Amino acid sequence: MTHHVVLRVVAKLIIPLILLFALYVQFHGDYGPGGGFQAGVIFSAALILYALVFGLDSAQRAVPTTAVRVLMALGVLLYGGVGITSMLLGGNFLEYDVFAAEPAAGQHLGILLVELGVGITVSTTMLAIFYAFAGRRAAR
Amino acid sequence: MFVAALFTILLTMALTLVRALRGPTVFDRILAVNMFGTSTVLGIAVIGFVTDRPDFLDIALVYALISFITTIATLKYFEYGSFGCGRREENG
Numbered sequence: 001m002t003h004h005v006v007l008r009v010v011a012k013l014i015i016p017l018i019l020l021f022a023l024y025v026q027f028h029g030d031y032g033p034g035g036g037f038q039a040g041v042i043f044s045a046a047l048i049l050y051a052l053v054f055g056l057d058s059a060q061r062a063v064p065t066t067a068v069r070v071l072m073a074l075g076v077l078l079y080g081g082v083g084i085t086s087m088l089l090g091g092n093f094l095e096y097d098v099f100a101a102e103p104a105a106g107q108h109l110g111i112l113l114v115e116l117g118v119g120i121t122v123s124t125t126m127l128a129i130f131y132a133f134a135g136r137r138a139a140r
Numbered sequence: 141m142f143v144a145a146l147f148t149i150l151l152t153m154a155l156t157l158v159r160a161l162r163g164p165t166v167f168d169r170i171l172a173v174n175m176f177g178t179s180t181v182l183g184i185a186v187i188g189f190v191t192d193r194p195d196f197l198d199i200a201l202v203y204a205l206i207s208f209i210t211t212i213a214t215l216k217y218f219e220y221g222s223f224g225c226g227r228r229e230e231n232g
Contacts, residue, residue: 007212011212014205014208017205018205021201021202021205025198025202032195032198033195033198033199034198038202042202042205042206045205045206045209048209048213049208049209049212051223052209052212052213052216052223053212055225056223056225130223133223134222134223136222
């Protein structure tokens with residue numbers, strides 16, 4: 001899409017804002033609407049916009065498929081790891097109270113880590129689905 | 141006052157849906173869907189004011205960003221027949 005100057009300039013302006021908003025939704029999820037899933041979807045929407053405007057090759061150079069595959073598993077690992085860690089510390093699965101001396105602080109930390117895992121997994125899974133869809137014609 | 145505005149926006153959305161369903165060309169439909177997205181953003185913001193929950197503005201902001209991407213994706217699909225084509229393939 002070499003000729004679409006307006007589209008490329010607007011996309012360049014808007015992609016950092018979408019990424020920033022995704023991080024806001026991710027880390028403000030404790031206090032307002034938001035959370036890992038929504039943030040992951042918004043984050044991947046920004047990368048999908050990049051792939052749409054600048055081509056799939058550029059997007060795959062920016063976020064390689066290997067990284068997508070590793071991060072998909074890493075998010076789930078983070079989620080499960082938090083649960084297992086809370087079991088090792090003497091609580092139930094995903095019982096956040098045991099992470100810190102004070103239960104509220106432990107819950108804060110646990111929710112943050114779990115939502116981070118959800119966000120990483122969701123964003124990379126969405127991106128993997130898009131890569132699979134967009135690369136369909138090239139593979140044929 | 142906000143309720144009246146909300147019903148006006150809903151009326152606009154109904155009219156754009158009619159255009160999206162009847163539109164003779166695909167560009168009419170895309171324009172109608174884009175308009176529908178814009179009306180939805182306004183509607184969400186107004187609902188936020190009606191129910192006195194300013195958090196809804198965040199959701200309206202997300203919807204504005206996502207509907208922009210939707211329009212770009214649909215247009216690109218109809219223009220090139222694929223989501224993946226980049227700068228090089230276009231010249232060939």
